[in-house]
Amino acid sequence: MEWITKNLPYLMAGISVGGQYALIAIGYTMVYGILRLINFAHGDIFMVAGLIMVYAVTVMPMPLALLLVVVATVALGFLVERAAYKPLRSAPRMSVMISAIGVSYLLQNLALYITGGLSQQYPAIPWLSDTVTILGATTKRVTLVTPVLTIILVVVLGLLIKYTKVGMAMRAASRDFETSQLMGIKINSVISMTFVIGSFLAAVGSMLYFTNYTGVTPTAGAMPGLKAFVAAVFGGIGSIPGAVIGAFIIGICENIIKGVGWTTFSDAFTFALLIVILIAKPTGLFGEKAIDKV
């Protein structure tokens, strides 16, 4: 019993941060599935979602602010795609990727300009940030909510992709981009939809993540973004269940390593794990075979 009380917090932290990585990782993996593009700006969209929340609560009530964060983040994701990626649709893939890196720096520097480079305190969301005690371990309620919410969202997303027309179009586009265009699929709206979904999940992820780790800085999206990207590659980029499972594995391992006392190596471990997986299984855990690598 005492062993559980002592070690449960590590596991809880791992599962919760894993869920938050998962919500970001889905954005990476979906965009990659359809466009074969690694959207480097995704982590920064996540950060901007955090900043919007910081500023939104100063002028409006909390429920409205939450709604605004979702709407504005989705709009930002949509705009980024339209402005930075769509014009390059027929350009070599490398150009689009460089454009993505450009957007990432643009967002970071805009945030630096607006915040003046200082960490902004993320507002406490009532209920979510309440403290709860389970089995003698104290934590915020968000830690418990995150994995549940993540799984619900993933299931809904899975149903959406499997049973709706948009979902079918997405699957078709990810299978064969050109042919699906020839079949009369409006490829631009499918791509926009992908970005909308990815950004929506990033917005939800940011609320959960920043409720736990309450400082929003211009580079706050970089580390979670990178970890989520690793998770997506780990699970097999292009595969949604892969990204989710990869994210949970990375989140849990990271915290267990810290719990064992090897704090210095917790990040090194994450990336070493990635290398091992890629050597053993180059397409990741659930990746398709013969994938076209960038």
Next chain:
Amino acid sequence: MKKRVLSVLLAAAMLSTLLAGCEKKPEAAADGTEAASGDVVTIGVFEPASGDNGAGGKQETLGIQYANYVTPTVEIGGKEYTVQLNIVDNESSNDKAPSAAATLVSAGASVVLGSYGSGVSIAGSDTFKEAGIPVIGVTCTNPQITEGNTHYFRICFLDPFQGTVLANFSSDNFGAKKAYVLTKLGDDYSTGLGHYFTEAFEALGGEVIEETFQEGNSDFTSYITSAKNEGAEVFFAPSSTEVAALLIEQAASQGLEIPLLAGDTWDSNVILNAAEGKNVDIYVSTFYQEGGNPEFDAGIKEWINSDATAKANNGGDDTVSGLTVMGYDAYYVALEALKAAGSTDPAAVNEALWDVTYTGVSGDISFNEIGDANRDAAYIKHANTETGAWDFVAEQSVAE
């Protein structure tokens, strides 16, 4: 053809942004002083305004700006000079510090003040050394900064002293036998202070559990869990204010019941805001306790409240941080050195600095043979989570 025109235009646009970047610098330099006419002496301000240590750097700069506002001129060699502050941002980054330092060198600074953060001070030191410009460290506490050179001075106490003070304090006040020390990898300030604390604490017969975290880490829950599991009696976390805010939040939500201790960086309203209304017990060692000099406090509060930018840079209220006070004193030490040198030549100022003595708001300042200030006391403050202010606990010196 059309494409070529477009690419030329794009290249031109990019180049123009580069140029715009260059033009902006002097504009930032003029900050705080009106168009200077006649003789001008430039004092460089080498401080972070963004990044991990941005909040602290801004508060320190604020003290310098206030001092400049109070005393905008200085008499050097019988002539009245206008003091121009040239403020650069070293972005709290060891990679960016040398280029920020080079900006001050090319601006012709006679003396430089800064920086908040020991890492950037060490990183920028050589650039100033080569140019022969003396630097007065304001609150950089790592011993390496002034060791082995003749151009770096400092007006604050050092980490071996501060670490010992805090170790004594935890042993005397809490009877602590086991301490958890959390430092940031690759941060000279954090690892340095952590090391000296550990040394002193172990010398007192205590036991220390040391752990580290990395740049960009914002998840401290596992560290807090470890500290609880190990049965530590104090949690020592010398770190930036940015990390502090996260740490305090997570410590409160996980019910860490032992005192949180930190060094001078935590003397900031960022900490007070993070701790307000939470169940945390925070102690810091610092340079100044608000109320130590009521006249100064009143003056600077009025100035901060009258200037919206200053207020924003101070974190949105008028709490007087020890950093601001140190910045204020550093400016006057620089003026004393300029007066004593009788010239704006950096080499002469460097020579004169060794003998400068000055009684500042934070106490008497004079330099020893290494270029460090002779200081023998630190203030311990406790964060009052109800009023959101600092409570004075003790003035602690190293008993030996």
